[in-house]
Amino acid sequence: MKKIRVIGIITGIIFTGVMLTGCGSNSTTSTSNSNVKKIIVGTGNSYKPYCYLDENNSPAGFDVEILKEIDKRLPQYEFEFQTSEFKNVLLSLDAKKIDIAAHEYEKNPEREEKYLYGKEGYVDYSLKIAVKKGRTDIKSLDDLKGKSISVSQGGNSAYLMEQYNKKNNNAVKLVYGSDDAIQYDDVATGRVDAILLTKSDLNLRNKAYGDKLEFAKDSQVVNVSYAYFIFDKENKQLQEDVDGALKSMKDDGTIVKLSKDILGDDYTKSE
Amino acid sequence: MGKLFDFKLIFEYLPSILSRIHITLLIVVLATIIGLVLGIFIALARIYKVPIINYLAIMYISFIRGTPIIVQLFIVYYGLPEILIGIGININRWDKLNFVLVTYTLNTAAFMAEVLRGAITSVSTGQSEAAYSIGMTRWQAFYRIIAPQAVGIALPSIGINIVSLLQDSSLAFTLGVIDVMGQAQAIGSRTLHKFEGYVAAAIIFIILSIALEKIFSIVEKKVITDKLVGDSR
Numbered sequence: 001m002k003k004i005r006v007i008g009i010i011t012g013i014i015f016t017g018v019m020l021t022g023c024g025s026n027s028t029t030s031t032s033n034s035n036v037k038k039i040i041v042g043t044g045n046s047y048k049p050y051c052y053l054d055e056n057n058s059p060a061g062f063d064v065e066i067l068k069e070i071d072k073r074l075p076q077y078e079f080e081f082q083t084s085e086f087k088n089v090l091l092s093l094d095a096k097k098i099d100i101a102a103h104e105y106e107k108n109p110e111r112e113e114k115y116l117y118g119k120e121g122y123v124d125y126s127l128k129i130a131v132k133k134g135r136t137d138i139k140s141l142d143d144l145k146g147k148s149i150s151v152s153q154g155g156n157s158a159y160l161m162e163q164y165n166k167k168n169n170n171a172v173k174l175v176y177g178s179d180d181a182i183q184y185d186d187v188a189t190g191r192v193d194a195i196l197l198t199k200s201d202l203n204l205r206n207k208a209y210g211d212k213l214e215f216a217k218d219s220q221v222v223n224v225s226y227a228y229f230i231f232d233k234e235n236k237q238l239q240e241d242v243d244g245a246l247k248s249m250k251d252d253g254t255i256v257k258l259s260k261d262i263l264g265d266d267y268t269k270s271e
Numbered sequence: 272m273g274k275l276f277d278f279k280l281i282f283e284y285l286p287s288i289l290s291r292i293h294i295t296l297l298i299v300v301l302a303t304i305i306g307l308v309l310g311i312f313i314a315l316a317r318i319y320k321v322p323i324i325n326y327l328a329i330m331y332i333s334f335i336r337g338t339p340i341i342v343q344l345f346i347v348y349y350g351l352p353e354i355l356i357g358i359g360i361n362i363n364r365w366d367k368l369n370f371v372l373v374t375y376t377l378n379t380a381a382f383m384a385e386v387l388r389g390a391i392t393s394v395s396t397g398q399s400e401a402a403y404s405i406g407m408t409r410w411q412a413f414y415r416i417i418a419p420q421a422v423g424i425a426l427p428s429i430g431i432n433i434v435s436l437l438q439d440s441s442l443a444f445t446l447g448v449i450d451v452m453g454q455a456q457a458i459g460s461r462t463l464h465k466f467e468g469y470v471a472a473a474i475i476f477i478i479l480s481i482a483l484e485k486i487f488s489i490v491e492k493k494v495i496t497d498k499l500v501g502d503s504r
Contacts, residue, residue, distance in 0.1 A: 040364065045447055046460030053457040055287075057449050082367075084447035095349045097363055181465040208463035 036078045039238065041067055042098030045083040046180075049204065049262050050104050059083050062262045063102045066122055066246075067229075069254060073245040077238070087154035087178065090115070093232060100242070106156040106225035116233045120246040121226020122255055124267050127157060127196040129216045132187055138194055138216045141172070147193040148173040150183045157196040160223055180205065188212035196222060200267045280467035281474075284458050288471050294368070294450040295479075298375050298440040303433055306379025313384035318391055328384065335381035340374070340439050347374040348446055371443045375436065382432050390425035391417060423494050430487035434480050441472075451475055 043051040043063055054060040059081040071079040079100075084092060086103055093101045093115065106125050107117060131138050138144060141164055151158035153176050161174050175192050177183040184205050186192040194216070197205070206213060229246075231239045249255050250268075259268050313332070316324040335343065348370045352363040362369075394417050402412035444453030455472035459465030 045444075045453075046456055048460050048463060052460045053449070054461065057454070057457060082447065084367075085445050088445060088447075091349065095352070095363065097349075097352075179465060180460065181463065205463065 039077045039079050040098045041079050041081050041100045042089045042092045043083055043102045044086045065258050070242055070245040074241055101230040104227040105230050108156055108159050116231040116239055118229040118239055118243050120243045121228050123227045125198055125227040126221045126224045128221055129194050129219050130197045130202050130213045131194045131216050133214050139219050145171040148175050150175045150177055150186050150192045150195040153178045184209050200263050276466050280464055281471050284468050284471045288451055288454045291449055291451050291454040295440050299437050301372055302375035302379045305376045306383050309380035310383030310387055314387035317388050332381045335378055340378055341442050344374045367446050367448050371448050379436055386425050386428040390421040393424055394420045426491050434483050
């Protein structure tokens, strides 16, 4: 009968495991009010100060704070945040695991064809070329021919450079990375020649890693864009509601205030 | 501020990274237990060549062994809900941890099945013939004669599999589950000091791996001495 007892114990363990995990998910998906529509917001977990995890592992950052404020202004919705790696956020939107994707998304034609963009941009996301301090040989993308540039996987910088390379016969060597610190280190040590960053990104990284990079002297903005929220194409109503709330936040200065509080300056308008 | 690598931060981060160890252990323990149970059935189906199931098992094992675990993670997380929605079950918005647990369990089951199959077939056929000759049934022969010998053979490989499962569990953060590695990366992007977090995670993983190896060598010794005592009886 020992055999039966062993089997009993094993099935017991399995059942408790299933119950524990099962209960965990049930309690989060049950909505309190049937009039309030539950919206899952997908965002990243490693892009400070836009979206990252705070000390208690709950989502934090500029994008998250804006969405929390939108949630307050839209009583018909209840937002719940889900974080994953950047490259999985849009994939989750494809799979309908999330309703809104928020990760400083710029516009590009490929994405616009596939997803529904919000009409209101909420922060300036213009990219410029950053190089190791003191370097003067790089002023524009054309100076990068035969050199290398660090781009993030699935990001707009990668898309821009891929498009550039298509037109220019793969002139620039792309180095894909998904880790800020490593990408910064690559450029600072000269393993890679340049990187595309926004002003706020560069300031923040310089503060953390010791002021090793700067924007290329007299360089122009490579791509002017705002960051937008992205929705599923079938979710027109949600997009309009979110845009409405965003507009009212722009008008009453909430976004500028959030930008100053979290990003350290007003980054809501492009230069 | 200002240094790319700061030794002090490793120890500052260690406690908070350690606080997520239960998620890593949950993945390892649950995947090992259910994986072993499933593995036994798959191994037996392969050994006794149960029709149809044998071929399904061969396909399953070669798929799991032939693809990276991150691919399996994505298939379960994104693909499985698509399939189940076809038959009217919507698990798309399940907790992420469930998908991770399912993936690692399925993965472990395949590896365990092969380990166990190897162990069982390595017990010489003379043993089961002898058992049959004194009138034991197939089940009795397996349970009383073959299995106890196979366990001793399988144990070292099971131990290796569990240790590598421990390292593999670190991929769970790509989906956003915060285990030891996830916490290291979360701290890294919060403070922009990633390397220190990785080193802290490495320390935890090394200690865990050594602990697992020690536990297994104790268990192995115990099983082997038990068997020797049993044989001499």
